[in-house]
Amino acid sequence: MKLDASIAAVVTGGASGLGEATVRALAAHGVKVAVFDMNEAKGEAVAKDVGGLFCPCNVTSDEEVDAAFAKARAAHGQERILINCAGTGNAAKTAGRDRKTGEVRHFPLAAFNLIIQINLIGTFRCIAKSAAGMLSLEPLEDGERGAIVNTASVAAEDGQMGQAAYSASKGGVVGMTLPIARDLMSEGIRVNTILPGIFDTPLMNAAPVNVREALAASVPFPKRLGKAEEYAQLALAMVTNGYFNGEDVRLDGAIRMAPR
Numbered sequence: 001m002k003l004d005a006s007i008a009a010v011v012t013g014g015a016s017g018l019g020e021a022t023v024r025a026l027a028a029h030g031v032k033v034a035v036f037d038m039n040e041a042k043g044e045a046v047a048k049d050v051g052g053l054f055c056p057c058n059v060t061s062d063e064e065v066d067a068a069f070a071k072a073r074a075a076h077g078q079e080r081i082l083i084n085c086a087g088t089g090n091a092a093k094t095a096g097r098d099r100k101t102g103e104v105r106h107f108p109l110a111a112f113n114l115i116i117q118i119n120l121i122g123t124f125r126c127i128a129k130s131a132a133g134m135l136s137l138e139p140l141e142d143g144e145r146g147a148i149v150n151t152a153s154v155a156a157e158d159g160q161m162g163q164a165a166y167s168a169s170k171g172g173v174v175g176m177t178l179p180i181a182r183d184l185m186s187e188g189i190r191v192n193t194i195l196p197g198i199f200d201t202p203l204m205n206a207a208p209v210n211v212r213e214a215l216a217a218s219v220p221f222p223k224r225l226g227k228a229e230e231y232a233q234l235a236l237a238m239v240t241n242g243y244f245n246g247e248d249v250r251l252d253g254a255i256r257m258a259p260r
Contacts, residue, residue: 008079029236087122155257
């Protein structure tokens, strides 16, 4: 797919981090980009900066996702590109003892469910609704109608202690990539997923300097945190390379996460 002003794109979680970098990369090629995010102030600022459109959106809500797609399509037309970056995480052991009181506790099920709802079901919700819209498009070269890129995590394959919910959600994204690509193959819609390692994002910026340095040193090569722009480069490669389909690709400097 050639990136130019004739193409419309949607980026969920586009107000910051990996999503923001992808919004900026797409816009730099002239693509009309809609920024889906819950953070109105940041989302509006990013959209204004690139000449895009901000659409308030909580990916756990059918109504909000429908409204966001309707707003984006009214302004830009039907999107041919969907990049799913919206997501979050938490940490808790499956079961364990409180170090001070000795009380036995388990992972709060409501907290587990929330991560699944956002990272896995939220991603699928956006895929399904975007793909349904793409079916209305006339095919491009090779019969292509659209391209979808999802965001999982290396935790999908080597999750650490406390990451049961996060790893399950991201593993689900990996697991559904090929079946969805097969579901959509006859309609000319490609689907791929990126598994980022340790990236320099606003969330990571909140960590102490010594923690950030230790994490960077744990990467085999290069010994640094990933750059959001590097994620965006791979996302755009997945969109523009018409033979890229049904793949789950780690982007991690060859790291394999330790148990803790």
